[in-house]
Amino acid sequence: MASDEVKVIGAxxxxxVMRPRIALNLKSVPYEFLQxxxxxxxxxxxxxxxxxxxxxxxIHADKPVCESNIIVEYVDETWSASxxxxxPSTPYDRAIARFWAAYIDEKWFPSLKSILKAEGEExxxxxxxxxxxxxxxxxxxxxxxxxxxxxxNGEHIGYLDIAFGCFLAWLRVTELxxxxxxxxxxxxxxxxxxxxxxxxxxxxxxxxxxxxTLAEFAKKIFAKPPA
Amino acid sequence: MADEVILLDYWPSAxxxxxxxxxxxxxxxxDHREQDLxxxxxxxxxxxxxxxxxxxxIHNGKPVCESLIQVEYIDETWPKGNSLLPSxxxxxAQAKFWGDFIDKKVSGPTWVLWGGKGEEQxxxxxxxxxxxxxxxxxxxxxxxxxxETFGYVDIALIGFYCWFDAYEKFANFSIEAECPKxxxxxxxxLKRESVAKSLPDSDKITKYVPELKKRLGME
Numbered sequence: 001m002a003s004d005e006v007k008v009i010g011a012x013x014x015x016x017v018m019r020p021r022i023a024l025n026l027k028s029v030p031y032e033f034l035q036x037x038x039x040x041x042x043x044x045x046x047x048x049x050x051x052x053x054x055x056x057x058x059i060h061a062d063k064p065v066c067e068s069n070i071i072v073e074y075v076d077e078t079w080s081a082s083x084x085x086x087x088p089s090t091p092y093d094r095a096i097a098r099f100w101a102a103y104i105d106e107k108w109f110p111s112l113k114s115i116l117k118a119e120g121e122e123x124x125x126x127x128x129x130x131x132x133x134x135x136x137x138x139x140x141x142x143x144x145x146x147x148x149x150x151x152x153n154g155e156h157i158g159y160l161d162i163a164f165g166c167f168l169a170w171l172r173v174t175e176l177x178x179x180x181x182x183x184x185x186x187x188x189x190x191x192x193x194x195x196x197x198x199x200x201x202x203x204x205x206x207x208x209x210x211x212x213t214l215a216e217f218a219k220k221i222f223a224k225p226p227a
Numbered sequence: 228m229a230d231e232v233i234l235l236d237y238w239p240s241a242x243x244x245x246x247x248x249x250x251x252x253x254x255x256x257x258d259h260r261e262q263d264l265x266x267x268x269x270x271x272x273x274x275x276x277x278x279x280x281x282x283x284x285i286h287n288g289k290p291v292c293e294s295l296i297q298v299e300y301i302d303e304t305w306p307k308g309n310s311l312l313p314s315x316x317x318x319x320a321q322a323k324f325w326g327d328f329i330d331k332k333v334s335g336p337t338w339v340l341w342g343g344k345g346e347e348q349x350x351x352x353x354x355x356x357x358x359x360x361x362x363x364x365x366x367x368x369x370x371x372x373x374x375e376t377f378g379y380v381d382i383a384l385i386g387f388y389c390w391f392d393a394y395e396k397f398a399n400f401s402i403e404a405e406c407p408k409x410x411x412x413x414x415x416x417l418k419r420e421s422v423a424k425s426l427p428d429s430d431k432i433t434k435y436v437p438e439l440k441k442r443l444g445m446e
Binding site: 074078 | 277286289291292293296297299300303304316317319320323324327328361
C-alpha cells in the first residue's frame with residue numbers, strides 16, 4: 001500500500017517551488033523537501049515530470065503532480081478540511097484569481113526577470129516601465145479581490161497571494177540590483193502592506209529566502225563570463 | 228431571472244471554440260458576437276483591458292477571460308449536466324496539467340505551419356509532431372483524454388483539429404501518418420453535437436489562411 005507521504009522536489013531559490021511549500025504549510029501537511037542540485041536533474045525528477053523535467057513536483061502517495069499553481073489547487077482540494085479554502089467561494093471570484101495568477105506567470109514575472117538581464121539604460125527603462133504597469137494593475141486587482149481584507153483571498157492567504165507573493169524575494173533582489181523601488185508605500189500602497197503581511201506569515205517565513213542570500217545566489221547565476 | 232451570456236469570439240480561434248463547446252455541452256444559450264481583431268470593438272477593449280484578446284465570456288455583465296479559465300467557470304457555474312472536469316483532486320490536477328501543456332506547446336509552433344517557410348517551418352513541423360505524439364501517448368487507448376467522458380483536455384485540444392488541413396497543406400506533411408490515434412480521437416469528438424456545432428469546416432479555415440497572412444503582413 002502506498003504511504004500517504006508527501007514529498008516536494010524543488011530548490012530553495014525557486015519562487016515556483018515556494019508555492020506548494022507555502023500551501024502545504026498553510027494546511028499543516030508535513031512533507032519531505034528533496035532539493036535538486038543547481039545545474040543537474042535527479043532521476044526522481046526526470047521520472048516524476050518526464051514531460052517538462054522541471055521543479056516543483058509534488059509527490060503524494062507516490063503519485064506526482066506538476067506545475068506549481070496546479071499543485072496549490074491540488075493541495076487545497078486534497079486537504080480541504082485542514083485549513084481555510086485557498087480559493088474564493090464563488091465561481092466568478094475564482095475565475096478572477098486564476099486570471100491574475102496566469103497574468104503573473106505569463107506577463108509580470110517574465111518582465112521582472114528581464115530587468116536583471118537588461119543591457120543598457122534604454123532596455124532597462126523599457127522593462128521597468130512594463131513591470132510598473134503590471135504592478136499598477138496588480139495594486140488595483142488587490143483592492144478588488146481583497147474587498148478590504150488583508151489578503152487577495154480575504155482573511156487568509158490563498159492561491160493568488162501565493163502565486164504573486166512567491167516572487168517577493170526576487171522582487172527585492174531586483175530592486176537592490178537596479179536601485180529602483182518597485183513595490184512601495186507611494187506607488188503601490190496596498191501591495192506594500194500586503195507584501196509585509198505575506199512575508200511575515202508563519203507559513204511563508206520558513207520558505208522565503210533572505211534577500212541578501214538570494215542576491216548572492218543571483219550574482220552567481222547571472223554572472224557574465226569575463227569579456 | 229434569465230442568465231445573460233455573451234461570448235466575444237473570432238470564428239477561426241481554437242481558443243474561442245473551447246468556450247463555445249463548453250457552453251454547448253451545458254446547453255447554455257448564449258449571444259455569440261463575432262469580433263474584428265483588426266479593429267477591436269469598445270466592448271472587447273472594456274471587457275478584456277489587460278490582454279485585449281478573445282474569447283471573452285460575459286456573464287450577467289461580468290467578464291471572464293482566458294479560455295480554459297472560462298471552461299472551468301462554466302463547469303462550476305452550471306454544475307448540472309455533463310461534468311467537464313473530474314471530481315477527484317488528482318484527476319483534476321492531471322486534466323489541468325494537460326490543458327496547460329496544450330496551451331504552452333500546441334499553439335506555439337502552429338503559426339509557422341500555415342504562415343512560415345524554410346527551416347523555421349521544418350523545425351515547427353518537427354516540434355508540432357513531437358507534441359502530438361506526447362499527447363497520443365497520454366491518450367493511449369482511451370476514448371477521450373479523461374477516459375470514457377468527454378471533458379476539459381479534449382476541449383482544450385479539439386479546436387486545433389479544424390486547422391489540421393491547413394497545417395498539412397501549407398507545411399506539406401501528413402498529420403494522420405504521424406499521429407493516427409489523434410486523428411481517430413478527433414473524429415470521435417466531432418461526433419458530439421457540441422463539437423460539430425463549434426468547429427468551422429476545415430475548408431473554410433484553409434481558404435482563409437492566405438487572407439489572414441495578408442492582413443497580418445506575413446507575405
